[in-house]
Amino acid sequence: MSSTLLEVTRAAHEDVERLERLIVKDLQNDPPTTKDGLYQSHRVRNNIDTIISTTEKLVEIYEDKDNARKDEIAALGGQTATGVNVFSAFYDRLKEIREYHRKHPAARVVDANEEYEDLLKEEPVIEFSGEEAFGRYLDLHELFNQYINSKFGAKIEYSAYLDVFSQPHNIPWKLKSTRQYREYMENLLEYLIYFFQRTEPLQDLDRIFSKLEAEFEEQWANGQVQGWEKQGQENEDDPAQLTMIDLDYYSTVEELMEVGPEKLKEALAALGLKTGGTVQQRAERLLLTKHTPLEKLDKKHFAKGSHGPRQNGSTAVSQDINSLKQIALVEAKMKKLCDLLSKTIEQTKENVVKKQALTYEEMEQEREEEETQVDTESDDEDQQIYNPLKLPMGWDGKPIPYWLYKLHGLGQEFKCEICGNYSYWGRRAFERHFKEWRHQHGMRCLGIPNTKNFNEITNIQEAQELWEKIRERQGVNKWRPDLEEEYEDKEGNIYNKKTYTDLQRQGLI
Known part of the structure; x- marks a missing residue:
């Protein structure tokens, strides 16, 4: 019966109300465990997303840009092209309803209570790695390796990294201008957003970031962004100090050509070198500065009237002040997420320190205690997991069975x-x-x-x-009009555009 636009509208309103009642009923239940609470939050989040999408469809219907709703309402009132006939409209609609029930004699009314029970028992799929222990800890090992193997990082332990990763303002701003740092910060922000959305699905991250961006714009304009104080003004006075292309990441001319002709031109101009030629010639000229000091380069590479480079030849300038601003904004978002996840970060630190402090004998002792002690789930979560085979963790934060490990080929x-x-x-x-x-x-x-x-x-x-x-x-596969566009002559013969034009030019048609 949802063939008419008004019936679609009614059904959409009913779905919204049903989902609202379902959310209220779900939130009235007090989840007994952390896992159940997380499942509840994700169920509510999914229902909210469904309500939003349904409401957007309703808004389009009510806007009625094609006048379909207006015409349908007029038809219900019996308005036709010949005039108003209320009885004709009534019997037409009655006939439609009878025809529907004739085709679907076994149709039954869906019991909303049954759907409630099924949806309230639903367990959403939430993916956590074994290290994350169902959202209790952060897994930053990959980003830690990226940090210690970079120029801006330091050779520190993982436990120490958990103390400093949320403090990018301690890194000199010149080291932040490299592509390596930008990729590291983007990866870190993406992971924190992904983790936050899995553990806090009811938080409106878009609204949080919108408010943060407004505050950031004001602080940046006043030179008050932590770690970037007055760097914007300094860089405006000296364009050569904006951002650098780190030539350590480019070993061939082909790789450097991907930067683009404009960026290469800016980099060469900042060094006082010639900016003309093809993209390949510019890349070759710039790559010379990777291993050769500028003062030892042949004078033919320098532009006329140049007073020499403005900085050394290991790097070249290629980015404007807006790029620095974007890096600073990524840092601000990352620090905001660290504030929101402060409790999880502290738990991660404690867990790492606890693992480092445990000896083999203590791990054996804990294993024996776990075998003899029967406790609640909350108590089990606080115990150290004995995992000598280093099996992956399951949804409950415990190692999966060995047979399951072999079945899924997790050793591959x-x-x-x-x-x-x-x-x-x-x-x-x-x-x-x-x-x-x-x-x-x-x-x-x-x-x-x-x-x-x-x-x-x-x-x-x-x-x-x-x-x-x-x-x-x-x-x-693109459309080619000269071969696919068709023309017809007076006798009804069909030609493509190219053939028709040639024949017409020759006076044959």
């Missing part, structure tokens, strides 16, 4: 070059990672859309070759 390693040679254990985790943030970020860096065409592809070169083939195929 899959590496993805697009994800930075990150390892995935087990076929299921490998297949799932193509939709996760790390792989999506890698594809964005390559400038390739993360579609189903690229599933199972982990090699950067293979992905780029496939993308080129797809682009070529799309180019072939």
